[in-house]
Amino acid sequence: MKRRQFLALSLFNPLFGFANSHAKTGLVLDDMFLQHQISPAHPEKPARYQAIKQQLHKSQLINKTHSIKPIVDAEQWLTLVHSQQHIEKIKQQQPETHKNAVFATASVLAAVDAVCQGQVTNAFCASRPPGHHAMNTGQEEGFCYYNHIAIAARYAQQQYKCKKVLIIDWDYHHGNGTEWAFYSDPSVLYFSTHDMFAYPGTGLPARTGEGAGKGFNINVHLDCGATDNDIITAFQNELLADAERFSPDLILISAGFDSRKDDLLGCHTISDQGFIQLTKMVKSIANKHCQGKIVSLLEGGYNIDGNASAVEAHVSALIDR
Ligand SMILES: [Zn+2]
Incomplete structure (x- = not known):
């Protein structure tokens, strides 16, 4: 088949799936993610990243991904979500942590650049510390300092034609910081499955957003012991129709794997x-x-x-065409 014929078929025939035939998965791995440590016995520890890196090498998935390097100078973007006061307090009290948390934000923003500029179709960031509990309290919230996913949503809206952002959060805990950031905002649809009786004690299904954002915040409580079937059913019943109506320009995932079996928390x-x-x-x-x-x-x-194994599964599904 001549190239021109193939291109014409690709563009007009869904069987040829133009986007999929060029689909690529980006990956952010960086040993800077080993730096942050709250205390030696703390569960949010560097070994989490080390195990993910080893698993992605061992499974050779790393060879099927495109390496993405964190952007330079991400600090300027923190104020898309956080107050100057919050940033200054973290910076003064824990300068090393500030640096490491900003680096995690930098990795997510680089992934947004790569996806929104079309260099890759999707991307995963093995970044830490995490972010979805972070607000403007001037301190750590649930191992989080800066809300990377909320910053990424604002960044995509500002820098690219990604005006409507769907955030999906399957972490065991409710992403109260992400809910807080977009609670009255209809341009971001936030969907979270979590155990509302666990930390931080938020995530009531009755909390659906306010003002213009009413209906754009979806909290689904899943009991202790929730299974694959329970979470898949929640996605089918509580997410799909709203996502269809919302028609996102970009999807972000808060991929927390403490909802996996045998997690410590x-x-x-x-x-x-x-x-x-x-x-x-x-x-x-x-x-x-x-x-x-x-x-x-x-x-x-x-x-x-378990976390490394779940990351491998997730990344393999992102790669899979
Ligand atoms: Zn969690």
Whole structure:
């Protein structure tokens, strides 16, 4: 087939899936993610990243991804979500932590650049510390300092034609910082599955947004012991129709794997196969509405081997065509 014929078929025949034939997955791995440590016994520890890196090498998935390097000077973008006062307090009290948390933000913003500029179709950031509990309290909230996913949503809206951003959060904990950032904002649809009885004690399903943002905040409580079937059903019943109406320009995932079975801090029982199914569901929304554009980033996940195994499953599903 001549190239021109192929291109014409690609553009007009859905069987040839133009976007998919060029689909690529980006990956942010960087040993800077080993730097941050709250205390030696703390569950949010550097070994989380080390195990992910080893697993992605061992499985050779790393060879099927495109390496993305964090952007330079991400600090300027923190104020898209955080107050100067919050940033100054973190910076003064914990300068090293500030540097490491900004680096995590930098990795997520680089992934947004790569996806929104079309260098890759989707991307995963194995970044830490996590971010979805961070607000403007001038201190750490649930191991989080800066809310990378909220900053990434604002950044994508400002820098690219990604005006409507869908954030999907399957971490065991409710992303109260992300809810806070967009609670009255109809340009960001926030969907979270979590255990509302766990830290931070938020995430009531009755909290659906306010003002113009009413209906753009979806909280789904899943009991202790929740299974693959429970979380997949929640996605089917509580997310798909709203996502269809919303028609996102970009999807961001708060990929917390403390909802996986055998986690130290969680009591959901999601399997690696379950995370593959969730990833496929998110990809089908993205393929339909936004040319497959997904940026996923690590949040929780404290069983070192389990977390790495879930990341491998998730990344393999992001790569899978
Ligand atoms: Zn969590």
